[in-house]
Amino acid sequence: xxxxxxxxxxxxxxxxxxxxxxxxLLIITGISMQYSNPEYPFMRFDLAVTLHNIFxxxxxxxxxxxxxxxxxxxNIKFYKVQLKGFKNRLITQSKYYSVGIFKGxxxxxxxxxxxxxxxxxxxxxxxxxxxxxxxxxxxGWALIFPETIIHDVFGISGIHLxxxxxxxxxxxxxxxxxxxxYFCTIGTSIGSNFKAMLNGWHE
Amino acid sequence: MKPFxxxxxxxxxxxxxxxxxxxxLCQYKDEAPKKNVLANQECLKCHGGHFYYYYNDxxxxxxxxxxxxxxxxDSTKFYKSNHKTFACIDCHSYEYEDFPHxxxxxxxxxxxxLDCHGGDENSAEFNFEQIEENFINSIHSSKHGxxxxxxxxHDPHTYEIxxxxxxxIIDVVEYSNNICLNCHNNIEEFQILTDxxxxxxxxxHDWLPNQSIHFRSVRCxxxxxxxxxSILVAHKILxxxxxxxxxxxxxxxxxxxxxxxxxxxxKENRNAAGFINAAILKEAYVIxxxxxxxxxxxxxxxxxxxILGICTHAxxxxxxx
Numbered sequence: 001x002x003x004x005x006x007x008x009x010x011x012x013x014x015x016x017x018x019x020x021x022x023x024x025l026l027i028i029t030g031i032s033m034q035y036s037n038p039e040y041p042f043m044r045f046d047l048a049v050t051l052h053n054i055f056x057x058x059x060x061x062x063x064x065x066x067x068x069x070x071x072x073x074x075n076i077k078f079y080k081v082q083l084k085g086f087k088n089r090l091i092t093q094s095k096y097y098s099v100g101i102f103k104g105x106x107x108x109x110x111x112x113x114x115x116x117x118x119x120x121x122x123x124x125x126x127x128x129x130x131x132x133x134x135x136x137x138x139x140g141w142a143l144i145f146p147e148t149i150i151h152d153v154f155g156i157s158g159i160h161l162x163x164x165x166x167x168x169x170x171x172x173x174x175x176x177x178x179x180x181x182y183f184c185t186i187g188t189s190i191g192s193n194f195k196a197m198l199n200g201w202h203e
Numbered sequence: 204m205k206p207f208x209x210x211x212x213x214x215x216x217x218x219x220x221x222x223x224x225x226x227x228l229c230q231y232k233d234e235a236p237k238k239n240v241l242a243n244q245e246c247l248k249c250h251g252g253h254f255y256y257y258y259n260d261x262x263x264x265x266x267x268x269x270x271x272x273x274x275x276x277d278s279t280k281f282y283k284s285n286h287k288t289f290a291c292i293d294c295h296s297y298e299y300e301d302f303p304h305x306x307x308x309x310x311x312x313x314x315x316x317l318d319c320h321g322g323d324e325n326s327a328e329f330n331f332e333q334i335e336e337n338f339i340n341s342i343h344s345s346k347h348g349x350x351x352x353x354x355x356x357h358d359p360h361t362y363e364i365x366x367x368x369x370x371x372i373i374d375v376v377e378y379s380n381n382i383c384l385n386c387h388n389n390i391e392e393f394q395i396l397t398d399x400x401x402x403x404x405x406x407x408h409d410w411l412p413n414q415s416i417h418f419r420s421v422r423c424x425x426x427x428x429x430x431x432x433s434i435l436v437a438h439k440i441l442x443x444x445x446x447x448x449x450x451x452x453x454x455x456x457x458x459x460x461x462x463x464x465x466x467x468x469x470k471e472n473r474n475a476a477g478f479i480n481a482a483i484l485k486e487a488y489v490i491x492x493x494x495x496x497x498x499x500x501x502x503x504x505x506x507x508x509x510i511l512g513i514c515t516h517a518x519x520x521x522x523x524x
Contacts, residue, residue, distance in 0.1 A: 033454070033490055033491060034490065034491065034494065035491070035494070036450070036451045036454050036455050036490075036491035037451065037455050037456070038449065038451045038452060038455055038457070041451065044450075045449075045450035045451045045454055045491070046410070046412060046450050049412050049450075050412070097516075101520065102519050102520070102523040103523070104523070146413060146416050147415065147416070156484070157484060157487060157488045159487070159488040160484055160487075160488035160493065163488055163490060164495075167498075168498070171502050171505075175505065175506065175509055178506075178509055178510070178513065179509065179513070182513045182516070182517070185517075186520075
């Protein structure tokens with residue numbers, strides 16, 4: 001058995017699982033609305049709208065909770081990027097995932113108390129948490145209160161543009177979810193990372 | 204000035220005047236015949252405003268009286284309406300030309316649409332016979348019988364077709380919904396035919412998400428009529444329990460809005476720039492109805508590659524373990 005490091009305090013774990021469940025529910029209700037079809041009623045449209053709104057509002061609250069955790073604890077340090085050489089570190093990590101992992105090589109950026117994320121994780125988490133999420137919240141809240149949206153943007157409906165941006169970002173977040181869940185199986189065992197996010201101890 | 208320049212200038216002026224006169228002539232053709240306008244003016248002297256004057260023989264002086272508000276005709280609206288070319292006495296008795304009007308004229312029968320438009324070749328595209336059939340089967344007619352006439356919704360003094368003529372769908376919606384709200388949001392008008400109180404429109408639609416956006420973007424008749432392809436605008440108003448309440452009837456690729464509100468625009472840009480039901484996009488956005496074919500394919504392709512990548516990676520991990 002390898003060395004155990006306590007990486008995930010309770011607040012982070014609660015936020016993480018709440019975030020994960022809400023994202024999955026938002027993807028399901030979002031797809032149900034976007035591809036609504038009277039012949040294949042996966043979910044009642046009005047129910048999907050109501051649930052999507054409730055989950056979206058809850059996710060915003062959860063995001064505020066995440067930001068507060070980051071400000072009040074030292075969790076924020078894991079998201080800080082040393083720009084110098086970051087590109088090379090990304091390439092090194094990518095090479096490991098695409099080639100080295102099959103040759104039994106050791107991970108180039110092993111997890112420690114100082115380094116919770118490898119460069120690829122750091123890049124994708126920053127993109128999702130600090131770019132995609134704020135954008136999806138702004139567009140989502142605007143769609144809950146559509147009267148706040150500019151009616152006409154150079155001849156195109158403002159609601160249309162807002163929804164388009166919301167759906168495109170939603171799509172990328174769902175792609176991230178799939179990849180994230182798969183990469184969580186890469187650990188000392190298939191379930192070790194899932195277990196770590198339950199008890200806080202990384203193996 | 205050189206002679207050829209002078210001749211050219213005179214010739215250009217003549218051409219300009221000729222074109223201007225032709226244009227004026229074309230405009231005049233669309234307007235009401237002058238003799239009708241003049242004849243109508245005699246009626247509108249009193250019925251065009253909220254007060255009228257007449258010489259009272261009994262008291263031997265000019266009297267200023269209030270006009271019954273139901274008999275006031277807005278001449279601006281009338282000369283924009285479908286019946287703008289008409290003289291008042293085309294539909295009303297010529298005896299109205301005498302003042303004071305005879306009391307028996309109050310019993311004057313009122314024409315219905317079919318009296319003029321039934322079997323009329325000029326109105327064939329409107330299919331008035333089918334409209335009447337639709338109307339007879341509507342809740343308005345079945346509940347109130349002959350008391351509910353065409354004029355309840357289509358005031359012949361102001362009514363103008365809008366769905367085909369107005370550029371903005373928002374304007375079409377506002378015009379059409381105001382016809383319904385004239386009674387359903389006005390207890391005085393509502394109680395012309397009933398003693399019951401009109402239901403509160405907002406409460407009755409409290410199940411509808413984004414209520415104000417829906418009210419602004421679609422007509423009441425989108426959900427409250429049965430679509431009929433043989434007439435331009437559906438006239439069979441349904442009982443409230445049969446109104447459309449299933450969101451996906453509009454929020455899907457086969458949106459019923461394309462057969463109703465957008466039927467006059469559906470041929471243009473149905474699938475422009477990859478957007479399904481693109482005609483709607485000019486002024487609105489309907490989730491589920493306005494999907495983009497290219498984005499759909501791109502998302503399927505990206506998702507497919509991601510799943511394929513994950514599966515390949517997982518299989519290689521198992522093999523190389």
